[in-house]
Amino acid sequence: MSVDESTVRRVAKLARIAVEDHEVAKxxxxxxxxxxxxxxxxxxxxxxxxxxxxxxxxSIRLREDVVTDGENAERVLRNAPARExxxxxxxxxxx
Amino acid sequence: xxxxxxxxxxxxxxxxxxxxxxxxxxxxxYLDAIDxxxxxxxxxxxxxxxxxxRAAASDQRIASGEAGALEGLPLGVKDLFCTEGVRTTAxxxxxxxxxxxxxxxxxxxxxxxxxxxxxxxxxxxxAMGSSNESSCFGTPVNPWRKTGSDAALVxxxxxxxxxxxxAARLCLGATATxxxxxxxxxxxxxxxxxxxPTYGRCSRWGIVAFASSLxxxxxxxxxxRDAAILLSAMSGHDPRDSTSVERExxxxxxAVGRSVKGLKIGLPKEYRVDGMPGEIEALWEQGAAxxxxxxxxxxxVSLPHTKYALPAYYIVAPAEASSNLARYDGVRYGLRAPGRxxxxxxxxxxxxxxxxxxxxxxxxxxxxxxxxxxxxxxxxAQKVRTxxxxxxxxxxxxxxDAILTPATPSAAFGIGENANASPVEMYLNDVFTVxxxxxxxxxxxxxxxxxxxxxxxxxxLIGRPFDEETLFSTAAVIEDAAGGGFTxxxxx
Numbered sequence: 335m336s337v338d339e340s341t342v343r344r345v346a347k348l349a350r351i352a353v354e355d356h357e358v359a360k361x362x363x364x365x366x367x368x369x370x371x372x373x374x375x376x377x378x379x380x381x382x383x384x385x386x387x388x389x390x391x392x393s394i395r396l397r398e399d400v401v402t403d404g405e406n407a408e409r410v411l412r413n414a415p416a417r418e419x420x421x422x423x424x425x426x427x428x429x
Numbered sequence: 430x431x432x433x434x435x436x437x438x439x440x441x442x443x444x445x446x447x448x449x450x451x452x453x454x455x456x457x458x459y460l461d462a463i464d465x466x467x468x469x470x471x472x473x474x475x476x477x478x479x480x481x482x483r484a485a486a487s488d489q490r491i492a493s494g495e496a497g498a499l500e501g502l503p504l505g506v507k508d509l510f511c512t513e514g515v516r517t518t519a520x521x522x523x524x525x526x527x528x529x530x531x532x533x534x535x536x537x538x539x540x541x542x543x544x545x546x547x548x549x550x551x552x553x554x555x556a557m558g559s560s561n562e563s564s565c566f567g568t569p570v571n572p573w574r575k576t577g578s579d580a581a582l583v584x585x586x587x588x589x590x591x592x593x594x595x596a597a598r599l600c601l602g603a604t605a606t607x608x609x610x611x612x613x614x615x616x617x618x619x620x621x622x623x624x625x626p627t628y629g630r631c632s633r634w635g636i637v638a639f640a641s642s643l644x645x646x647x648x649x650x651x652x653x654r655d656a657a658i659l660l661s662a663m664s665g666h667d668p669r670d671s672t673s674v675e676r677e678x679x680x681x682x683x684a685v686g687r688s689v690k691g692l693k694i695g696l697p698k699e700y701r702v703d704g705m706p707g708e709i710e711a712l713w714e715q716g717a718a719x720x721x722x723x724x725x726x727x728x729x730v731s732l733p734h735t736k737y738a739l740p741a742y743y744i745v746a747p748a749e750a751s752s753n754l755a756r757y758d759g760v761r762y763g764l765r766a767p768g769r770x771x772x773x774x775x776x777x778x779x780x781x782x783x784x785x786x787x788x789x790x791x792x793x794x795x796x797x798x799x800x801x802x803x804x805x806x807x808x809x810a811q812k813v814r815t816x817x818x819x820x821x822x823x824x825x826x827x828x829x830d831a832i833l834t835p836a837t838p839s840a841a842f843g844i845g846e847n848a849n850a851s852p853v854e855m856y857l858n859d860v861f862t863v864x865x866x867x868x869x870x871x872x873x874x875x876x877x878x879x880x881x882x883x884x885x886x887x888x889x890l891i892g893r894p895f896d897e898e899t900l901f902s903t904a905a906v907i908e909d910a911a912g913g914g915f916t917x918x919x920x921x
Binding site (some may be wrong): 353378383384397413424426 | 467479526527530608628634672674679727736738740741751755758759761762763764770771773774776780783789792793796799808809812816818851852868894
C-alpha cells in the first residue's frame with residue numbers, strides 16, 4: 335500500500351497540520367515506508383479474532399451523578415495563550 | 430560529601446533514619462551533582478528551591494518519627510508528568526510554558542511518601558522515540574562511553590533523561606513512562622534498572638498521554654531493590670483513571686532476595702531474531718545459566734506472533750496518539766500561531782509546535798483511522814494484539830513463571846549515528862520490549878553484562894499480569910550474578 339501526494343495533503347488536513355508544498359514528497363516517502371512495514375500484518379488470518387480494545391477486562395465504574403468540580407475559571411484559564419475575562423479568545427468562527 | 434551519592438536509596442534510608450546525614454544534605458549533594466553534570470542535558474528544568482524546601486520538611490518528619498516510604502529520596506521527574514506549579518512540556522514546543530494547576534497521581538503519591546523533587550527530566554517529544562533525539566531541548570548524553578572513545582552516545586528513549594540522570598547520579602531515582610519500551614530500553618543503555626509494571630498498576634492521571642492503552646508509568650533506579658521500593662510507592666488505585674485497577678499493592682521490596690528455586694523460566698525461540706549480535710546472544714545464554722544455577726528450570730517456549738508485534742504497535746500507538754494529541758490546538762494552553770481563521774490557526778499552531786517524529790506519527794494515525802482504512806489497518810492491528818496476548822497466556826498457562834529475553838538488540842549507539850536511518854529502522858530498537866506493552870504485562874530491564882566496547886547490556890524479564898514480585902526476585906538473581914560494575918566512570 336502506498337499513498338499519493340493528494341492523500342498526504344488530505345491526511346494533513348484531517349490532522350490539522352499545515353504542510354508546505356516542499357514537504358509533501360518527503361512525507362509521502364516516510365508514510366509509504368511505514369505502511370510497507372505494517373503490510374506484514376495482512377499475511378495473518380485474523381478471521382473470528384476479537385479485536386483487543388483494552389488490556390484489562392475492567393467494567394467501567396460508575397459514580398454518583400453529582401457535580402465534583404467547577405468554579406475554577408482562574409485555574410482553567412491560567413495557561414491560555416489569549417483570554418478576555420473568563421473566556422478563551424479565538425479567531426472569529428461564525429460570520 | 431560527594432560520597433553521599435554512592436548510597437542507594439535503601440542504604441540512604443537507614444543513614445537518614447540514624448541521622449548520619451540529613452535529607453537537606455543529601456539533596457544538596459545531588460543539586461551540586463546536577464550543577465556539575467549540566468553538560469549531560471538530563472534535566473530540562475531544575476527546581477532547587479522546591480527540592481530544599483521539601484528536603485527540610487522530610488527532615489522534620491524523620492525527626493518526629495513520621496517518615497514515609499520515600500522520605501528524603503532525591504527524585505527526578507520525567508517531563509511527561511504534570512507537576513503542580515512547575516512547567517511541564519513533554520519536551521514539545523507545542524506545550525510552551527504550560528504550568529499545570531495540578532499534580533499527576535503518581536508524583537502526588539511519591540510526594541506524599543516523602544520524595545524530594547529535584548527537577549524535570551528530558552524525554553523524546555511526547556515520549557515518541559528510542560534515542561531521546563526528538564526532544565525540543567536537545568538530546569541527553571549517556572554517561573557511558575565506549576572504551577577509549579569520547580564520542581557522545583544516546584541514553585536511549587523515550588526516558589533518556591531519567592536513565593542518564595540515574596546512571597550519572599544526578600538523582601537517586603526517577604519516574605519514567607513506557608509505551609513500547611521507553612523505560613526498559615534507556616535503562617538497558619545506561620546500566621540502570623527499569624520496570625514497566627502491569628497495565629493498570631499505576632494511575633495515568635496527570636501524565637501527558639501518548640497511546641493510552643499502552644502507556645504505563647514506572648521507575649528507573651540504581652538497583653533492583655530501589656526499583657521495588659519506588660514502584661510500591663508509585664502504584665495503587667486511582668478513581669480518576671478508569672483503567673487503574675483496584676488491587677492491593679504488594680511490598681515489592683520483600684520480593685527482592687526471595688529464592689527463584691523451582692521457578693519455570695521461558696526462553697522464547699522467536700526472540701532469536703536474524704542478525705542478533707553474538708554478544709547479545711551470549712548474554713542471554715549467560716542469564717539463563719545464572720537462573721538455572723539458582724535453581725530455576727529454564728525451558729524453551731514459543732510466542733508465535735512475536736514478529737507481528739512491532740508492525741501492529743506502529744498502527745495502534747500512532748492511532749491513539751493522533752486522537753490524544755488532537756487536544757493541542759492553541760486555544761487553551763501552550764503555543765499558538767496566528768491564523769486568519771480558526772482552522773488556519775490550528776494548522777499553523779500544530780505545524781510549528783510538533784516535531785518531525787510526532788507529526789509523522791499523527792499522520793500515520795490519522796490515516797489508519799480514516800474512512801476506508803479503519804478496518805484494514807486499525808481493527809486488524811487490534812486483532813493481532815489479541816493474538817499476541819494469547820501467546821503469552823498460553824505460555825503462562827503451561828506453568829511458566831517468567832520469560833527471559835534480551836532487553837535491546839544492541840548497546841547504546843552514538844548521538845546522530847542514526848540520523849540517516851529510516852523511521853522504521855529506529856523502530857526496531859523496541860523489537861524485544863513492545864510485545865510486553867501490547868499484552869499489558871510487566872517487564873523489567875536489569876543490567877547483566879557489557880559489550881565488547883565496555884557498554885552496559887541488559888536482560889529483560891516478562892511476568893504474568895500483576896506478578897511484578899517474581900520479576901523483582903528473578904531480576905535480583907541476575908543482578909547479583911552479574912556482580913555489579915554498572916557505574917560509569919565520571920568524565921563530565
